[in-house]
Amino acid sequence: MKCAEVQNKFIALQDGMLNPVEKHKIEEHLQTCNKCQWLYAMLTKTDQYMAYEKQQRSPDFLANRILASLPTHAAKQSINLQLTRLQKIAALLLVAIGLASGWLLGNMVYTTDHSFSTSVTDEFNLGSDIGAFEAFLLNQ
Ligand SMILES: [Zn+2]
Numbered sequence: 001m002k003c004a005e006v007q008n009k010f011i012a013l014q015d016g017m018l019n020p021v022e023k024h025k026i027e028e029h030l031q032t033c034n035k036c037q038w039l040y041a042m043l044t045k046t047d048q049y050m051a052y053e054k055q056q057r058s059p060d061f062l063a064n065r066i067l068a069s070l071p072t073h074a075a076k077q078s079i080n081l082q083l084t085r086l087q088k089i090a091a092l093l094l095v096a097i098g099l100a101s102g103w104l105l106g107n108m109v110y111t112t113d114h115s116f117s118t119s120v121t122d123e124f125n126l127g128s129d130i131g132a133f134e135a136f137l138l139n140q
Pocket residue numbers: 002003004006029033034035036037
């Protein structure tokens with residue numbers, strides 16, 4: 001038997017899934033091949049270690065320490081309350097910025113006596129039709 005064939009049947013050998021003839025061939029190979037012998041020993045040790053680890057329980061104090069390090073319910077509520085306050089403040093700031101921007105833009109375009117400023121008139125080049133345009137806008 002070749003090494004690869006033997007190694008492919010290691011798990012079946014451990015699980016007792018091989019027929020007596022296959023089992024005998026593999027055991028014969030293991031007696032003569034150091035490489036496969038070493039690999040099979042490592043596989044067996046790994047399985048034994050994994051079985052040992054599955055039986056282990058974490059100490060009770062570890063669970064208590066982890067639970068104690070988590071924020072309490074009151075602390076979580078406080079964090080949520082602070083986030084809600086920050087969201088309200090951010091929303092108010094956005095509204096204030098929007099209102100201020102609208103007010104500033106309105107002052108730039110439209111003067112307090114409800115006529116277009118000359119700078120805007122010059123900028124947009126409304127010319128002599130400004131009076132008719134202003135009347136049109138005020139009648140809307
Ligand atoms: Zn071998």
